[in-house]
Amino acid sequence: MSVPPRTPDPRRDPSGARRNPPRAGRPADDDGPAPARSGRGGIFEAQAYTPRGRTVREQARTRTPRATPEKPEKQEKTGQPTLRVVDGGRADEPRAPRKAAAPTARTGTAARSGTRSGAAAGTRSGSTAGTRSGTGAGSRSGARGAGSVRTTQAKASRGDGAATPRPRTRTTAGGGTPPRPPLRRKPRTRPKLADPNRRLRLGAFLALAMFACIGIRLVTLQVLPTPAYANGGIQDRLRSVTLFASRGGIYDRSGVPLTHSVEARHVYADPEMVENAPDAAAKLSPLLGISRSELEKRMAKRKLPGGTPSTFAWLARGVPIEKAQQVMALNIAGIGIGRDERREIPGTDLAANLIGFTGEDMNGLEGLEMRYDELLRGTNGKHRFEAGAGDLDIPISGGFDEVVQAKPGGSLTLTIDRDLQYEFQRSLSENVLARKGTIGAAIAMDIKTGEVLAQASQPTYNAADWQKYDAADREDAATSFVVDPGSVHKAIIFGAGLEEGVITPKTVWKIPSTITKADVTYEDTHPAGGKKMSMAGALAYSSNVTTIKIADKLGPQKVYDYQLKFGLGKPTGEGMPGEAAGHVLPPDEWNGSSPGSIPIGHSVDVTPLQMAAVYAAIANDGKWIQPHLIKDTVTGDGRHVAPPAPETRQVISPQHAAELRNLMEAVTTIPDATGVSGRIKGYRVAGKTGTGKRVVDGEYAPGDVASFIGMAPAEAPRYVVAVFAYTPGGGGGDVAGPAFREMMQYTLQHYRVPPSTKSAPKYTAFP
Template identity: 35%
Template sequence: MPRRGPMRAAPGPTRGRRPARGMPAGGARSRLAIGRVVLIVSLVVAGLKLVQVQGLQADELSSKAAGQRTTVQLLPAERGAITDRNGALLAFSTEARSLYAMPNRIVTEQREVGNDPRAHKEAMARRVAEVLGTRVSESELLGKLLSDQTVVRLAEVVQPAQARTIQEDFPEISDEYREVRRYPGDELAANVLGVANWRADEQKIRGLVGLESVADSLLAGRDGRRIVDTAAGEDTVIPGSERAVRPPVPGTDLELTLDSNLQYVVQQLTEDYARKQGAYSASAVVLDAETGEVRAMANGETFNPNKLAEANPENLGNPSVSTPFEPGSVNKIVTAAAAIEYGVVAPDTVLQVPGRIEIGGTRISDAWPHGVLDMTFTGVLAKSSNVGTLKTAQRIGPDRFMEILDRFGIGEPTGIDLPGESGGRVPPREQWSGSTFANLPIGQGLSMTALQMTGMYQAIANDGVRIPPRVVNAEIAPDGTRTERPRPEGVRVVSPQTARTVRNMLRAVVQDEPGQQGTAPAAALAGYQVAGKTGTGQQVDPACGCYSNSTYWITFAGMLPAQDPRFVIGLVLDDPKGGTSAAPLFHDIAAYIAQHYQIPLPPEPSPVATLTLP
């Protein structure tokens, strides 16, 4: 087959392209080339930027983006409440809000919508004052809003409902969470409870003094947290964004051993008596004779924890546990207990007691002038003879005296669950001189707190067993589980028989028989058997470092009822000017206790003891 040649188009007229007007025919190709170059350069730059963003700056930009949308929010734990032994609230917390605004931001926003910023701020101040009432001043609020400060605080403690009412009209007013500690009794047991207040740096209430401080970690609970998303620059939580939630754990409630009704009465009576007597200060402690529980603890000066800013800083402490003093003759109970325990004397042992005695180079006199008296040992105690006490102490001896003093717990803290406790002071045995043993048996040269003094008499009231005092009765967990604090182990001071003998001797202190009168008939309570002891301790004059002849500690410790004690009362007055006895205060407190706890009358009155022989 012959080869066919290539096919050719049919011949026809040729149609040429007309070049663009004013441009040579090669211009289109040049323009296309330039466009390609520009496109390539743009792609290269974009690629380099993408590498920088996704590679070199990825972590930094990711972190910034997360910071804009992610917020860690604190979920505050509610602080535990404090109640008395019967469940009456002594301290609890409530939720509140702190209101604030941003004056400059308000100006900007109002101008953007064509409003007068000043008129708007006047309306804001007026509305806040309407809702909060007399707690704020409209003029002061307006002054803050018209200032050039970045942020102004409008009100500190606002009820959540009031905050919502204000924000419904003015959403630009922001709020912060606040927890407020409330003390419904005002001054009631304030020196025991102490006070807790808001800490801005922690956004939490913390204990400042007292039980609120020492039990802070227990009461505070554990804060929770959650992570949420918020709009950039805003506090509003994006719905559905909540995650990583750790719920808060509320604090533990504390149930105290205090009886708030008794506490109120003891506090009022102590404050009134100290004021009438012109005492610099006063302390009163009431213990349960069997358990050592503190039923009341009061001081002559106190404070209102609801008005902490107005409180005198000197009144925030608790002198009943923190201020030691030289007790004077209430310490003669140590000599009495030791003398009976070791069989040195009996209650009716007759001692020849002169008006004065010299021991270790120190001359000691009785409080009243007299010649040689024939006094029973009960009389020595009831009439508070220094000379008779020292003569008996010489028979006991310093080592056995020190042993009983140690058993009473003097010189060591009681271990009560309150802060700032002092253990008092007893000079070490190896440092004693002849004059030391001339002072200790009559309550000079050593020191103790009101709580320790009351604890000594609790041991005698409890058949010779001292129970370390406590003020916290139980802990109540957030789920309602109640756990009682363990009762402290008792310390045997003297035998039951010795304790009963000493109690019977102490009844004579309050007897009021002609010629056989004790030092405190004003402490007697009609129809009841009462046992107790007066005391007058010389204070040290700081000017000379010697004992003052004009400044005294006035004390009294006693128990009710004497035949089967239920309560022990200890009282201390610091340098009273209007009297030399705390016995009337004991009487008033004992009278209330007898009525409040419905203590039955004994079948017979206290027998009359012979104190001095003709």
């Protein structure tokens, strides 16, 4: 089988002789031997040859000679081995050891010279039988012909340099040489060199990324807010000054201050720096008004819970500025002053039971100061700034500076009239003390608005020096003094009787001297003895029997309902903290004597303010208006805020309210009536007297609680005044009447109410 001939190397012929390169005038296929060259010889040029290095022109000039069967024979005869480039390099350069390939036999022999001298020195020579043509033995063009024999020549002996051939032949079963597959060499791979452009791009990217990170960090540190870093270095230089917010004031209805705050100083001591405590206490005692022993105790050295020594102790609060300056003039080591606030009450005890007082920290502790503490108390501000150290302890210009403005507290405007309050307190105190009374309360109300114009208590106290008084002396009697109202409660029964049609102004009943309920007998102080008595006479003489008979006709449920309608049994919501609710019994809690005791004002718990509101409703044409003390509130930024509108409800009709007022005028006009001490010259007065009991922890206290509640002018009422006085030894009636007359007369004159133009009607108690 013939194989296509292998294209021979165009630069050498099959015999191994180098062909001359084509030149001008010379044929390209000249087979003449190449002239001998000195130096490196033909092997060097063969080493430098690569088939890819041929140009198109060289390929055109080169003619691929087809191998003929004769050429191998010619080579064999000549004995010149075909040149084969195995590895690059020069003949005179050392070669790396090479892995020996499996010996193969080709047609012909190959001999290696043992010497490296002369022109053939360093060359690898030999002959290989056969040609690289398609048909010769040893052909490498693909499939080899049958019977081809591949021999290898043994290495030459190292002794004499002569090469002794050791032919090895492989034969087939038919006696021929079997074909050997072509020698496949593993292609050599050159090491992959790094791409300089890639390295350059990577380096540029890393550099840009680094500069971008640095730039972002610089912007963050220099532009964006970084409190952690910005504040880290200035903590040691920061100074803080408190900007105090003043507490709001409390004013009367005309804007006159009842209490307000003024700037003051506090005096303190550093016990660790005080060198001579007894001497310092002796100097400070006259200025601060505190005993020497107390000052020494406050300046004594002591340990804090953590074990560290205390470096601060209060000596005095609210010290006037001039006193504080005198303290500093003493130049005592360890004694200092600071900004403070002092609550000033111009009227000392004026409305003290209403206003209350504040503590050293300017927080409300009692009264309206406590009830509206959140409104009155301001919010302190703070000024933080950077300052130097040592002698340069002054604010650093351009340094850190932060100001949180203080928010001053709001203010209260009361419905109280300062002048009226003063007169009520004076009159109440004089009349109660003159009759050996202990507790008294007086209230003045504007019947059209429900505003409380005056609310006096006895005893009272100086709110600027409240520590010297007992807690009971500081209570507001009008809202905390719980009593049995006594006969002033009868106005509710008469009003309900008129409204329900049980009685009329002209009703006349035969009234016995006594009436019995269960095992209790009730009698009148002015008994009718079975005579006929008018409703006016019943009120004038405060008939218990008549009142009980009206209640019997109403029934327990009606009595209870009208008690609630007139505001009994729950706080009025006037505005005072701790206001008592009182208590009225529902019908299912009545016992056998309740139908007799409850209508005349016993077994009923009320406060003086609750009863004043009852009479204000009668004076206001039967419309009950919630009494209230707060007229207006002013926020810290100057905004006026009106309080919620007071609760109102119609209890009895205006007609029946007017009829009831006419009946109650008999109390001050009928001779020997219970309320003649309440007459006021020039004015018609309608009212009612009462004698009840003081209730303490659900039990009656000894003595009597006398009361007088009235309205004037009776024909067109404007104001209601209620007076209650507790006298442990009795005789309270002599207190309430005269006190009422003084207070009502002053009220009418103060507000310039014109006198009555018509005289009171003539009443007959026993027609």
